[in-house]
Amino acid sequence: MKNIGLYLHIPFCKSKCPYCDFYSFSGKETEKDEYTVVLKERILSSISTLQRKGDTLYIGGGTPSVLGAKNLETLVKACKTDFLTNDAEITVECNPYGLSEDFIKTLYNCGVNRISMGLQSAVDSERRMLGRLSDRKQVENAVKTAQNVGFENITLDVMLGIPNQTEKSLNETLDFSISLGVPHISAYMLKIEENTHFYKNRHKYDFPDDDLTADLYLQMCETLENQGIMQYEISNFSKKGFESQHNLKYWHCEEYLGLGPSAHSFLNRKRFYFDRDFNSFMNGNSPIQDGLGGDFTEYAMLNLRLVDGLNENKVSERFGHNIPKELYEKSKIFIDNGYMISNENGIALTRKGFLMSNTILAEIL
Amino acid sequence: MAKKDNIRNFSIIAHIDHGKSTLADRLLELTETVAKRDMTEQLLDNMDLERERGITIKAHAVKLDYKAKDGETYELNLIDTPGHVDFNYEVSRSLAACEGAVLIIDASQGVEAQTLANTYLALDHDLELVPVINKIDLPAADPDRVANEVEEVIGLPCDEAPRVSAKTGQNIEQVLESIVSLVPPPENRDSEPLRALVFDSVYDSYKGVIVYVRIMDGKIKPGDTMRMMATGAEFNVVEVGYMRPNAMEPQKELTSGEVGYITASIKTVGDARVGDTVTTAENPASEPLAGYRKVNPMVFCGVYPADGADYENLREALEKLQLNDAALSFEPETSGALGFGFRCGFLGLLHLEIIQERLEREYNLDLVTTIPSVIYKVHLTNGDVIEIDNPSHYPDPANIDFCEEPTVEAHIYAPPEYIGAIMNLCQDRRGVYVNTTHLASDRVDLHYILPLNEIIYDFFDVLKSRTRGYASFDYEMSDYQRSSIIKLDVLLNGDIIDALSFMIHSEKAYAKARRIAEKLKDNIPRQMFEIPIQMAIGGKVIARETVKAMRKDVLAKCYGGDITRKKKLLEKQKEGKKRMRHFGTVEVPQEAFMAVLKLDDE
Numbered sequence A: 001m002k003n004i005g006l007y008l009h010i011p012f013c014k015s016k017c018p019y020c021d022f023y024s025f026s027g028k029e030t031e032k033d034e035y036t037v038v039l040k041e042r043i044l045s046s047i048s049t050l051q052r053k054g055d056t057l058y059i060g061g062g063t064p065s066v067l068g069a070k071n072l073e074t075l076v077k078a079c080k081t082d083f084l085t086n087d088a089e090i091t092v093e094c095n096p097y098g099l100s101e102d103f104i105k106t107l108y109n110c111g112v113n114r115i116s117m118g119l120q121s122a123v124d125s126e127r128r129m130l131g132r133l134s135d136r137k138q139v140e141n142a143v144k145t146a147q148n149v150g151f152e153n154i155t156l157d158v159m160l161g162i163p164n165q166t167e168k169s170l171n172e173t174l175d176f177s178i179s180l181g182v183p184h185i186s187a188y189m190l191k192i193e194e195n196t197h198f199y200k201n202r203h204k205y206d207f208p209d210d211d212l213t214a215d216l217y218l219q220m221c222e223t224l225e226n227q228g229i230m231q232y233e234i235s236n237f238s239k240k241g242f243e244s245q246h247n248l249k250y251w252h253c254e255e256y257l258g259l260g261p262s263a264h265s266f267l268n269r270k271r272f273y274f275d276r277d278f279n280s281f282m283n284g285n286s287p288i289q290d291g292l293g294g295d296f297t298e299y300a301m302l303n304l305r306l307v308d309g310l311n312e313n314k315v316s317e318r319f320g321h322n323i324p325k326e327l328y329e330k331s332k333i334f335i336d337n338g339y340m341i342s343n344e345n346g347i348a349l350t351r352k353g354f355l356m357s358n359t360i361l362a363e364i365l
Numbered sequence B: 001m002a003k004k005d006n007i008r009n010f011s012i013i014a015h016i017d018h019g020k021s022t023l024a025d026r027l028l029e030l031t032e033t034v035a036k037r038d039m040t041e042q043l044l045d046n047m048d049l050e051r052e053r054g055i056t057i058k059a060h061a062v063k064l065d066y067k068a069k070d071g072e073t074y075e076l077n078l079i080d081t082p083g084h085v086d087f088n089y090e091v092s093r094s095l096a097a098c099e100g101a102v103l104i105i106d107a108s109q110g111v112e113a114q115t116l117a118n119t120y121l122a123l124d125h126d127l128e129l130v131p132v133i134n135k136i137d138l139p140a141a142d143p144d145r146v147a148n149e150v151e152e153v154i155g156l157p158c159d160e161a162p163r164v165s166a167k168t169g170q171n172i173e174q175v176l177e178s179i180v181s182l183v184p185p186p187e188n189r190d191s192e193p194l195r196a197l198v199f200d201s202v203y204d205s206y207k208g209v210i211v212y213v214r215i216m217d218g219k220i221k222p223g224d225t226m227r228m229m230a231t232g233a234e235f236n237v238v239e240v241g242y243m244r245p246n247a248m249e250p251q252k253e254l255t256s257g258e259v260g261y262i263t264a265s266i267k268t269v270g271d272a273r274v275g276d277t278v279t280t281a282e283n284p285a286s287e288p289l290a291g292y293r294k295v296n297p298m299v300f301c302g303v304y305p306a307d308g309a310d311y312e313n314l315r316e317a318l319e320k321l322q323l324n325d326a327a328l329s330f331e332p333e334t335s336g337a338l339g340f341g342f343r344c345g346f347l348g349l350l351h352l353e354i355i356q357e358r359l360e361r362e363y364n365l366d367l368v369t370t371i372p373s374v375i376y377k378v379h380l381t382n383g384d385v386i387e388i389d390n391p392s393h394y395p396d397p398a399n400i401d402f403c404e405e406p407t408v409e410a411h412i413y414a415p416p417e418y419i420g421a422i423m424n425l426c427q428d429r430r431g432v433y434v435n436t437t438h439l440a441s442d443r444v445d446l447h448y449i450l451p452l453n454e455i456i457y458d459f460f461d462v463l464k465s466r467t468r469g470y471a472s473f474d475y476e477m478s479d480y481q482r483s484s485i486i487k488l489d490v491l492l493n494g495d496i497i498d499a500l501s502f503m504i505h506s507e508k509a510y511a512k513a514r515r516i517a518e519k520l521k522d523n524i525p526r527q528m529f530e531i532p533i534q535m536a537i538g539g540k541v542i543a544r545e546t547v548k549a550m551r552k553d554v555l556a557k558c559y560g561g562d563i564t565r566k567k568k569l570l571e572k573q574k575e576g577k578k579r580m581r582h583f584g585t586v587e588v589p590q591e592a593f594m595a596v597l598k599l600d601d602e
Helices: A029-050 A068-081 A101-110 A124-129 A134-149 A167-180 A210-226 A245-251 A278-282 A297-301 A312-319 A323-337 A351-355 A357-364 B021-032 B046-053 B085-096 B113-124 B144-153 B170-180 B310-324 B349-363 B415-426 B461-464 B506-523 B563-578 B590-601
Strands: A004-010 A052-061 A083-095 A113-120 A154-160 A183-189 A230-233 A236-238 A257-258 A264-267 A268-272 A288-292 A341-344 A348-349 B005-013 B061-068 B073-079 B100-106 B129-134 B195-204 B208-217 B225-228 B234-236 B239-243 B248-251 B258-261 B277-278 B300-303 B327-335 B341-346 B368-369 B378-379 B387-388 B400-412 B431-439 B445-451 B472-483 B485-492 B502-505 B531-537 B541-546 B581-583 B585-586
Touching: A004 A029, A004 A068, A004 A245, A004 B005, A029 A068, A029 A257, A029 A278, A052 A068, A052 A245, A068 A083, A068 A101, A083 A245, A101 A134, A113 A134, A113 A167, A134 A154, A134 A167, A167 A210, A167 B144, A210 A230, A210 A351, A236 B100, A245 A257, A245 A297, A257 B485, A264 B234, A264 B563, A297 A312, A297 B563, A323 A341, A323 A348, A323 A357, B005 B021, B005 B085, B005 B113, B005 B170, B021 B061, B021 B073, B021 B100, B021 B170, B061 B239, B061 B258, B073 B170, B085 B113, B085 B195, B100 B113, B100 B144, B100 B170, B113 B310, B113 B400, B113 B472, B129 B170, B129 B327, B129 B400, B129 B461, B144 B431, B225 B445, B300 B310, B300 B327, B300 B349, B310 B327, B310 B341, B310 B349, B349 B368, B368 B590, B400 B415, B415 B431, B415 B445, B415 B461, B445 B472, B461 B472, B485 B506, B502 B506, B506 B531, B506 B541, B506 B590
Parallel strands: A004 A052, A004 A257, A052 A083, A083 A113, A113 A154, A154 A183, B005 B073, B005 B100, B100 B129
Antiparallel strands: A183 A236, A230 A236, A257 A264, A264 A268, A268 A288, A341 A348, B061 B073, B195 B208, B195 B277, B208 B258, B225 B234, B225 B277, B239 B248, B239 B258, B300 B341, B300 B368, B327 B341, B378 B387, B378 B400, B400 B445, B400 B472, B431 B445, B485 B502, B485 B531, B531 B541, B581 B585
């Protein structure tokens, strides 16, 4: 049986960013400790019920770092015992704001080997717009501290489509990231989700339009690849060998367990998730069933997010049939116009195609 | 010849909003035809209740019993008339059924276009006019001035005219007394062969068609065989009677001078059309009453279900509406752009709007309609003349000698300070000036010949806005005139979208083409590929726009492991595609069609 991934959701944040619709709240110190206890119990009971090994652990949120080094250590250790493989990728999302050397050392020493930090922008006016508490200098210090402690695999989140963002300001952000020498960058085009500050105040901000955002995206892909940070997914770039193993499980339509309020799981063909409700999770409520997953459409939808796209061999290995002819036929117009490419190995979207992937997927799937 | 001294048959005529329906309500109330507790506002209002709510049998005509001051009880038959030029023929038939008409004039607004138009119509039928000055309760009321105006403009003495407020009920009794004293009673012609004028007919699902008639000569009773003189169709009379506001009151017979209804298991209103004469097969009249003509649709458009699956429902709905509306015509039509639908014919734009609204409201249909067209006469080089109401039947321009379009005689009444604005508007609409008549110190009548297709969209709305609501407008159909009519096509991505083609005067084509192209550009969402929009006459492109290709439609983040959310978005996107009209690779939302149709509203 294949190893699975484990996702732990830490629903606490110091403050809510204006673009974020993930489940989080500020939380009291006692709640954080209690949550750690309950989550640890869930981890242990799930491990013993599942009888599966995991080779990725991803602690995300929210802001996991607000849980404190000690609590995070408790959770990581709980996962390592009897569950994680020795070479497992263990990622923790950290807020660069007030990240101390001691904190980073604690994570490093308990086995965390990948740190994700929200840079979003290296231009402080843009960072403030996004509600980030730290300035550019603090991010730089946090990254350098982590590197000094021994973290090689550090990823930065960068955002496109920030109000008032220009090609010039994006370049500044990219140059800054590259100068720090990180091997992985996630670059998300801002999507205004309902129930966020940005949505409610969308008319007050000057968001770059779709054309400019598309230009920024293409420019970014090129800039990063010139530095050897290669695109491997719509929004993810890395040096060879530093691809996020955990996120690849999602995109390869492989199995994972998610624990914590709002965390999603895909196990034994079933999808399920925990309610977006802290108390419900604390009370030990069962996850909510979300139907069956893993059919070809879903598999294709996810794999086509990747630069490698749909691979004939992998498809026939998993489904016992080739990529349907119909899919190639429907894709022809997109191939002819540079939105997709195909060869005997399979079919994939190009960069131009990624930008239009919703439309294309709706056409071909 | 003897008279039926106690019968009075009358209509109420007025310019729109001068209080026709409210006065009718008061008359019903005062004669206790309707108990006060049953009184609902505007009981007889044809347009709202009949035409919108459909086949409920409220009185189109109603019988009132009135005990006058002379001690006699009179049978007053009030025949209500529709108030719009689209239904002019029906108004004319209603008037033909009467001996008199109450002419209402608003005490503040005075004589308006339809006041005059209706007055002339009434005089054409030799009706005795009973002027009534209404709305004297309004602060702006000036009954003396208005009375003078009526005398000056219409030549109708107004010294004795009741000055009333239908709203408050003030002086309403005077109206009834005036009707009794001024409107002549009908003649007694009971011994003649039956001749009854059909002034309306409605479909009832239990009784079949209910025919509203004025008996001019003779008698009719259940068991008689009635014959429609225009069609020759015969039916066995099942029931005759009087109309009361809330019920029908069966009688043994109807006799000359009376107004009432006949039922005879008639299947469609087309068998008992307004204006036809009813006689009996047993003792037929030799000549029908004057003036029957079949009402023909003037305005045509394609009506398509937004969802192709509703085609049959649309057909059924149209069939049901036609049961009650002989003027509505429809036949199946296919459009490359819109699929299966119907080419429908209407009396005018109001009629079109009413039908469309009823289809949408009462039958729950989501519709797409094409640009309305009038009937053009196209003279071909081989000498043939063809009539065209559908741009897709427009012949190859090489075979066209010339075209003719229908015109109307229009009268616009307004205070003199708006003459300039009105003349500009009429000029814009290709109007030909005939003359100006000064009706009174503050009222002129501008007489124009206007092409029908220039007034069917929005003429009245624009007129109102350019004259701050002071102008009124009336028209009647005139003859066909030679005109430079061409067909304008819309091409998306190089393909003609047949549903958007329309016929237009060549001088107006360029401006219109540019506006439509812009409007389409604004209303067609950006798609994968660039979409050229072209407006063309024949093969010649006269305007173009481009909808740029969409650049970005992507979910940058995959919501952690929440794949279901992404899947739902994909499903939603596919659903969205289904609601679009597809032309090759181009998807056009319904709103884009609507936007083009509404072009003139701005």
